[in-house]
Amino acid sequence: MNPKQQACPICQSKISSELHTLNSGQLVRCGECTLVYFSPLPTPGELEAFYNSASYRDYYSHSDMADSTFALQRYQHLDKVLKISEASLSSKGRLLDIGCGHGDFLEIAAAAGWDVTGTELSQEAVNRAPSSLQSSIHIGDIVNLDLSQSQYSLITMYHIIEHLLDPVQSLKRALDLLRPQGILFVETPNLGGLGARLRGKRWSNIIPPEHLLYFEGKSLRFALESAGFHSVKVFSSAPQSIASIAKLPKAAKASAAVIYQAVPALGMGALLQAIALRP
Ligand SMILES: [Zn+2]
Numbered sequence: 001m002n003p004k005q006q007a008c009p010i011c012q013s014k015i016s017s018e019l020h021t022l023n024s025g026q027l028v029r030c031g032e033c034t035l036v037y038f039s040p041l042p043t044p045g046e047l048e049a050f051y052n053s054a055s056y057r058d059y060y061s062h063s064d065m066a067d068s069t070f071a072l073q074r075y076q077h078l079d080k081v082l083k084i085s086e087a088s089l090s091s092k093g094r095l096l097d098i099g100c101g102h103g104d105f106l107e108i109a110a111a112a113g114w115d116v117t118g119t120e121l122s123q124e125a126v127n128r129a130p131s132s133l134q135s136s137i138h139i140g141d142i143v144n145l146d147l148s149q150s151q152y153s154l155i156t157m158y159h160i161i162e163h164l165l166d167p168v169q170s171l172k173r174a175l176d177l178l179r180p181q182g183i184l185f186v187e188t189p190n191l192g193g194l195g196a197r198l199r200g201k202r203w204s205n206i207i208p209p210e211h212l213l214y215f216e217g218k219s220l221r222f223a224l225e226s227a228g229f230h231s232v233k234v235f236s237s238a239p240q241s242i243a244s245i246a247k248l249p250k251a252a253k254a255s256a257a258v259i260y261q262a263v264p265a266l267g268m269g270a271l272l273q274a275i276a277l278r279p
Contacts, residue, residue: 093153171227
C-alpha cells in the first residue's frame with residue numbers, strides 16, 4: 001500500500017503497491033489500471049520550475065531526440081504503421097504534433113504533404129524551429145491553447161504522455177481536436193519491454209520528475225479508452241538503431257540484433273505505440 005495514498009493519475013484509485021524504491025521517491029503500480037507512476041507526484045508548480053531550470057534546458061538543447069535523420073525515420077515508421085493499421089486514412093489532411101520541439105518531425109510531415117500544426121511548451125525550442133514553421137507552432141499546453149476543434153485528421157504525441165500529471169485531460173483535449181474518425185498516435189517508452197524487464201530500477205527511462213508515468217500495453221489502452229477513444233490498437237516497436245548493440249563485438253551483435261528484431265512481436269519492444277480513433 002502506498003503510504004501517502006496518492007491517487008492514480010489515470011483511474012484515481014488509491015490502491016497501489018511498490019515496484020521500485022528510488023533515491024527521490026518510489027515507483028508504484030496502480031492496483032486497478034496497472035499504471036506505474038512516481039510517488040510523490042510533483043505539484044504543477046514544482047514541475048514547471050523543473051522544466052524552467054537551466055540544467056534541464058541545457059540537457060534538452062543537446063538531446064538526440066531533436067535531429068532531422070531521427071525525425072525522418074520516425075515519419076517513415078509512422079507512415080508504415082498507418083498504412084498497415086488504418087486504411088481509412090486515405091488522404092493527408094491536417095496533422096497536429098503535440099510537443100513538437102524544434103519541429104523536425106513537422107518539417108518532414110509537411111514535405112510529405114500534410115498541413116501541419118505543432119504545439120510546444122518551450123519557447124526556446126520553438127526559436128530553433130525552421131522559420132517556415134514558426135507561424136504553425138503554438139506555444140503552450142494543448143489543454144489551454146485556442147485550437148480549432150474537430151479539425152485534425154491525425155494527432156501525434158511522441159514521448160509526451162509519460163511526462164503528464166493529468167494524461168486523461170490531455171487525451172480528452174486531443175479527442176476534441178480530432179475530426180470524427182481522426183487518428184491519434186501515441187509513443188512512449190515500454191515498461192513491459194525487454195530492456196525495462198532486464199534493467200529493473202536501472203532502466204534508463206526511469207528519470208522522475210521528467211518521466212512520471214510508466215506504461216505497459218494494458219495501462220496505455222486503459223488511458224486512451226478512459227478519454228473516449230475507440231478502436232485502440234497497442235503494439236510495441238524497436239527504435240531504428242540502438243547504441244548498446246552497436247558497441248557489442250561482431251558475433252554478439254548478430255545474436256543481439258536477432259533478439260532485438262524479435263521482441264516487438266512479443267510486446268517487449270523498447271517503445272510502446274498506440275493508434276486510437278475518435279468515434
Ligand atoms: Zn490506476
